[in-house]
Amino acid sequence: MSRIVGIDLGTSTSEIACIVDGAPRLFPNTQGKLVTPSVVHITQDGAAVVGEEAAEYLFTRPDCTFMEVKRLTGSGEKLKAHGKEYVPEEIQAMLLRYLVGCAETGLGEKVDRAVITVPAYFTDVQRRMTAKAGELAGLQVERIINEPTAAALDYGLSNLKECKNVLVYDLGGGTLDVTVLELFEGIIDVKASCGNNHLGGKDFDEIIMAHLADPAGDERALMRLKKSAEDCKIALSSRDEYKVSLPFLLTDGDGKPVSVEQTISCQDFEEWVSEKVSSTRDQMMSALGDAKLNPQDLQVVLLVGGSTRIPCVKKLVEATLGAVPRSLVDPDLTVARGAAIQAGLIEGSLNNEDLVLTDVCPYTLGTAPLQSGLFGKRKVFDPLIPRNTTIPTEKSAIYTTVADFQTSVIIEVYQGESSNPENNEQLGEVRLTGIPPARKEKEQIEVNFGYDMNGILQVKASVVSTGKQVSAEISTTGVKARAVLDVSKWEQAEGARSFRPLVRKAEKLISSGKDIGGDITLLLRRLKEAILLKDQEQIDELREDLLAMIEVLEKADKLL
Ligand SMILES: Nc1ncnc2c1ncn2[C@@H]1O[C@H](COP(=O)(O)OP(=O)(O)OP(=O)(O)O)[C@@H](O)[C@H]1O
Ligand SMILES: [Mg+2]
Helix, strand or coil: CEEEEEEEEEECEEEEEEECCCEEECCCCCCCCCCHHHEEEEECCCCCCCCCHHHHHHHHHHHHHEEEEEHCCCCCEEEEEECCEEEHHHHHHHHHHHHHHHHHHCCCCCCCCCEEEEECCCCHHHHHHHHHHHHHCCCEEEEEEEHHHHHHHHHHHHHCCEEEEEECCCCCCCCCCEEEEECCEEEEEEEEEECCCCCCCCHHHHHHHHHCCCCCCCCHHHHHHHCCCCCCHHHCCCCCCEEEEEEEEEEEECCCCCEEEEEEEHHHHHHHHHHHHHHHHHHHHHHHHHHHCHHHHEEEEEEEEEHHHHHHHHHHHHHHCCCCCCCCCCCCCCHHHHHHHHHHHCCCCCCHHHHHEEECCCCCEECEEEEEEEEEEEECCCEEECCCCEEEEEEEEEEECCCCCCCCCEEEEEECCCHHHHHHHEEEEEEEEECCCCCCCCCCEEEEEEECCCEEEEEEEEEEECCCCCCCCCCCCCCCHHHHHHHHHHHHHCCCCCHHHHHHHHHHCCCCCCCCCCCCHHHHHHHHHHHCCCCCCHHHHHHHHHHHHHHHHHHHHHHH
16 A cells, blocks of 8 residues: 655645654745746646646646636636546646646655645535546545645644644635634634635736736737736735736727836735625634634734735734734645644554644534425424534434325435525535335434534435335436526437426326425426436336326325
């Protein structure tokens, strides 16, 4: 078995490390640098060029060069290069492959096992997709760990004797994470995590860009503009003003060249980003609140991520927490170092009696059963695992059937904090069939949620009376993509015609109020989606299920 490497797969930059002689060691890339831009260029023949070298192509071949792909994790969005489509995980896999190659060169041996970090606030789907990227890169993903927790491990390893409350504030290229933890002689006990998956340096670049020019549709101009905006932002972290100069950036309506020359002051920049920067106060307060701590209970504030070099970001953290954040860890390398430490604990190259880690689940996870209320039946979010529960964890709930002779049930799985499931993120659903027909509320269904060390959810469902269980791999792929499908257009899809009689029949049952459990409604929606997506396997399966469900309803109707 190979060694395990730790990888910080970042929005803007990525790093790779491993434990060598009892301490984390970072590996340089092919350009000799420890920090690699998360950029992938795909050549005509489908080969990947990664990092520094790929970044050059952002200006010459923006059509087949990708940056900040981490932001698309789990979105179902497709990326195109040379007429071929790629999912974000495939591009991420190319980046991982390159990093692993750098580690292999550094170690002089083959590597096929890794710990990969993700933002603490990454959703279940985003974690699965990150693990998938690792698999596509030929890696055995030993653990997915949270980035701020990795930073805490790095700090913890060098401060084994300390007993302190620590807040990690990680603002990178694309994400914000705030984690509160207690460090007690090598025991790292994460109390709470909060964050924003869509806030980071990238947003600050975009704000500057908007003040400079609008290159609408001109990819090359857009890349030049982005580069200048980022240069400007970075310069303003150590200077009072910066002059952006972009000769012949665009051509106007008459074909005349347009250049951009503009001096931006630190004060301008701070004003422009003030709202976004201030918004991070909420995450700090929320994480502290969940950890049941006050700002004055904190002894250490760790700043992680390139964007914490921005003076007004530091000022906000200081003003909110009343403590001066000190640069106690390397903001760029600490996450990869922490990932390597986790790897070392798994492979045994570090002693796991010295360093123990507990982490939490950052979101509330639950189901959406039907509940009777004053205004009839409606779906409510039923939390099974409350946010910031220590992981791994396992919780069960018992539900009953809601309709007479109901023989199947669909358990929808949600993640979020709202009592209305529609406001939360749907992770997937589990279909349990073979419930013995009986009067409503007579049969019980047990639902079990298991949340593992990787922050990934496993759902099990069983019929209490028979013990029949479904291997409930929740189907998460495409959940988001589905949201953008307009199912009302299903009839326009190829081959949709032959489904008309079945669909009409189901619609009739629904409109006559017979679909009490809501299963037919859900199955019908899924079937229409599958028809639109031309997913034959799903179509066949859903048609069978829908037919069976209709049959049950009709039978029950006769009996009543
Ligand atoms: N001196 C600086 N001043 C301001 N911003 C900086 C500075 N140095 C780097 N950055 C910004 O930090 C961001 C990259 O930080 P980092 O490498 O920590 O992010 P990442 O790990 O790739 O992203 P994430 O953790 O969100 O996935 C970029 O937006 C970059 O422009
Ligand atoms: Mg990062």
